[in-house]
Amino acid sequence: MNSAIELEATQPTGGNLQWGLWWRQVRAILRMEVKKNFWGKRALLIYVFAAIPVLVMFLLTFADPDAGNDINKFWSSAQEIFANIFEALILRTMVFFGCAWIFMNLFRGEVVDKSLHYYFLSSLRREVLVAGKYFSGLVTSVILFSLTTAGSLFFLYWARDYPANVNYLFDGPGLGQCLTYLGVTILGCIGYGAVFMFIGLFFRNPIIPALLVYGWEWLNFLLPPVLKKISIIHYLHTLAPVPMNEGPLATVVAATSPWISVPSLLIFTVLVLAMAAVKIRRHEISYGSE
């Protein structure tokens, strides 16, 4: 006789706010999802992908024996080149597609595996599920792409003389710049993550919306100032310590102050997440031919 089950499982429920419980549930989701993100078969490709900019920087600085000299002599142009690599390669390609892959798979991957219903059948608010899934994507992408940015920066500085580095890093703007690069990378993950999780949740075929976002973000520099601000790259671009030169066609718009850019991005993210939380309440499980 197994009568031990009787009264034990009376969990706290009801209409009031239960942050303690929800935080525990978010951690439980993180535990499962982050493991899946880093150790699944799908993870290997993304490691290779995230390493590409580091490899590029390595080739630029190490493969050419004169690179060290050149970088010493032309430090400011080296920085500009790095700014281009950061924005064009790291932000607009690695972070963009990396987040697309990681965040769209949060829900879509489980629809493909036909395992999303286990979450829906738990004593779990759907809003908490959205939060948990989003954080797990964030943890994964922030770890991965911060390493990408840090690794790329490492090779930029590595090629230079030791004393020049120390001077620039600690007596000059260097350290601040490095931290800003990292901060912009993280903000990129935050913003793109929310957008792609939303797309992955609500579009049967997410490729087309994802490509539309991609086109919008790349053409951003041509857009009139008002439309420019409806994008993620605009804020990331104005936050970058050494802005990439967008070319002669770019529309000129006064740089947005970080005091506006950062909160704007965060508010935008919260709005997208709130929309996802509202929509998922009426989301139906249908795995196709079942």
Add this chain to the structure above:
Amino acid sequence: MNESANHNSDKLIVFENVSKFYGEILGVNRVNLTISPGITSLVGPNGSGKTTLMNLMTGLIQPSRGTIRVLGVTPDDPQRMFSFMGYCGQFDSFPRGMTGFDFVFSFLLVHGFPKKEAEAMAWRAIERVDLVEAAHRKVAGYSKGMRQRIRLAQSIAHDPSVIILDEPLNGLDPMARDETKRLFRQLAKDGLHLIISSHILHELEEMSDTIVLINNGYILAEGGVSSVREEKMEEHPMQIMIRCDRPAEFASRVFASDSVVEAQLHEDKHGLFIKTRNADSFYSLLNKMVAEQGFNVETVAPVDDNLNAVYHYLIGSGGGGQA
């Protein structure tokens, strides 16, 4: 918060006029059903709407019309609903790369149980389905019967008081079947609500308190085992074929009436099928329509053969045919 405490409905599962359409396809139609504690069997052939009904009950899909309450809670409050409900569905799939124990344990954490408690509960559930030895193996390497059992363990691990099981005996060998049935009886003895679906009536018959027969999306009969067996055919929806002009208009008019539960146009566009629970009132409606709206009705013929067939398949002595 104090919900409108209705003591009756707080112990029951209530479907009120529930319909579900998948686009054009009918899932279930106009289901009115009240399920009391004990073991309830939901029996019907393939495609009859058993899974649809269970998915509606658990909020995996949304009804096109109607409302559902489980012990007074609606499916749009999953946090409350699944604190007392467990659902072992028909999907034979799992999150990637997990062992049996991981699977049960991880979702107990998602329920919000602290680690220690979750671990103890997971082992207890795994013991109940007799999978302790295989618990640390990857689910991907389990046999079909083992997968069925670990999913059962997952759905009962948080000690729910309402358990919904979609064809839980599928894929089990005779010994595991007996074990599982014994487990169900044990759970029901503890005062739980068990709703179990099957397409084989006699498989569940002797252990059920209530039987619900379903076919083509309609509830055919509901009640105790003996009453379902004895229930007269007249009380089941009767299908009638009608040949007439303007069948689409005819359909929309009769469909508005309470006595008609379904109207379906015939492929050749010169007639329609209707289903009625009350043939007498339908015939008087028909006469009225001919008289007042001038429909030109050619033939009226009951076509209840397939319904009879289903009923006998389910109820008849030979039915099902699987041991």
